[in-house]
Amino acid sequence: MCIFCKIVKGKLPSNKVAENDSFLAFHDINPQAPIHVLVIPKLHVECFQDTAGEMMAEMTPFIQKVATKLGLDSNGYRLITNNGDDGGQEVKHLHFHLLGGTKLKWDRMVADPKAENI
Ligand code: 5GP
Ligand code: ZN
Numbered sequence: 001m002c003i004f005c006k007i008v009k010g011k012l013p014s015n016k017v018a019e020n021d022s023f024l025a026f027h028d029i030n031p032q033a034p035i036h037v038l039v040i041p042k043l044h045v046e047c048f049q050d051t052a053g054e055m056m057a058e059m060t061p062f063i064q065k066v067a068t069k070l071g072l073d074s075n076g077y078r079l080i081t082n083n084g085d086d087g088g089q090e091v092k093h094l095h096f097h098l099l100g101g102t103k104l105k106w107d108r109m110v111a112d113p114k115a116e117n118i
């Protein structure tokens with residue numbers, strides 16, 4: 001069972017922000033911004049590429065409500081999903097990083113300078 005499935009099932013602790021029958025939002029253990037929350041489906045889906053459009057249709061308003069609950073809706077936020085190895089995905093359970101609470105820089109979303117094909 002993956003670590004996020006363990007969090008869903010309560011086998012690992014998490015600092016929850018919101019949940020419903022299908023989705024869960026909890027604070028990232030290693031925050032990269034004043035607010036850094038992960039939003040996941042309770043159902044194990046490996047990555048965005050494997051995600052049904054129907055699930056995204058339900059997940060979108062949930063993420064929007066989480067952003068509002070965190071007070072990020074007016075000033076803005078960044079929503080990221082890392083997909084697969086090149087995308088830097090470490091936990092292979094779909095998750096969206098919801099980052100905010102400050103003006104975010106945009107300098108880490110580039111190709112790795114050590115990569116050979118850039
Ligand atoms: P990825 O690199 O897969 O897009 O992001 C995985 C994220 O999960 C990282 O930001 C990491 O800090 C977070 N993370 C990993 N393990 C745990 C955990 O056990 N609890 C929480 N709350 N976050 C975790
Ligand atoms: Zn899982």
